[in-house]
Amino acid sequence: MSLLTIFLQADTALKAANAATEPVEKISLFQLLREGGALMIPLLLCSLLLVYVFVERLMAIRKASGGDAQFMQRIREQITTGNIQAAKSLCKSTDTPIARVVDKGISRIGKPIDHIEKSMESTGKLEVYQMEKNLSILSTLAGIAPMFGFLGTIAGMIILFFNVQHQGFSLEAIAGGIYTKMVTSAVGLIIGLLAYVAYNYLNAQINKNVNRIEAASVEFLDILQEPTR
Numbered sequence: 001m002s003l004l005t006i007f008l009q010a011d012t013a014l015k016a017a018n019a020a021t022e023p024v025e026k027i028s029l030f031q032l033l034r035e036g037g038a039l040m041i042p043l044l045l046c047s048l049l050l051v052y053v054f055v056e057r058l059m060a061i062r063k064a065s066g067g068d069a070q071f072m073q074r075i076r077e078q079i080t081t082g083n084i085q086a087a088k089s090l091c092k093s094t095d096t097p098i099a100r101v102v103d104k105g106i107s108r109i110g111k112p113i114d115h116i117e118k119s120m121e122s123t124g125k126l127e128v129y130q131m132e133k134n135l136s137i138l139s140t141l142a143g144i145a146p147m148f149g150f151l152g153t154i155a156g157m158i159i160l161f162f163n164v165q166h167q168g169f170s171l172e173a174i175a176g177g178i179y180t181k182m183v184t185s186a187v188g189l190i191i192g193l194l195a196y197v198a199y200n201y202l203n204a205q206i207n208k209n210v211n212r213i214e215a216a217s218v219e220f221l222d223i224l225q226e227p228t229r
């Protein structure tokens with residue numbers, strides 16, 4: 001083995017040892033998000049809007065789901081004893097969609113059953129509309145957030161080819177474009193997925209309330225057809 005070969009092997013081993021002992025550079029989440037560029041601003045606004053709408057709607061739906069579990073039983077007792085005014089007072093003091101729908105039915109007592117049913121149905125639709133208010137924002141976010149991510153992919157490719165053209169083909173030249181491409185795509189997909197899940201979860205909660213309103217309406221109509229005491 002020649003002396004030159006020995007020196008080359010020693011130099012290679014020394015470089016490998018230095019590379020192994022050098023600290024690995026780490027990047028924080030904030031720095032990683034910054035690499036996404038200007039398109040991270042609309043994605044940030046989308047995420048803030050997602051959190052606000054979800055929390056606001058969740059609180060409103062939970063409030064609509066509350067109320068006295070024995071409400072319809074108490075209404076039955078008042079109606080069957082002919083105490084209509086007490087039943088109306090009970091509805092006025094209960095701030096729930098079911099109470100407002102039943103209150104509309106009580107105010108129509110004395111008219112044909114089909115007229116009472118239609119009045120309660122119209123009031124129920126208004127209550128459902130109030131629960132669904134701003135819910136379309138979540139479905140919109142589920143669609144546009146991934147589109148922003150895709151736009152970031154296009155912008156990243158433009159940056160990549162621009163850097164290659166002006167700086168030559170090297171890792172440093174293409175790193176910026178790849179960061180923009182991958183970060184915006186990932187963030188856009190995550191926001192879109194969360195918005196989709198949030199939208200469907202709130203819709204499921206609204207459907208539960210709709211079923212409760214329909215059940216209460218049917219029960220109220222049955223009460224009206226029972227003989228008074």
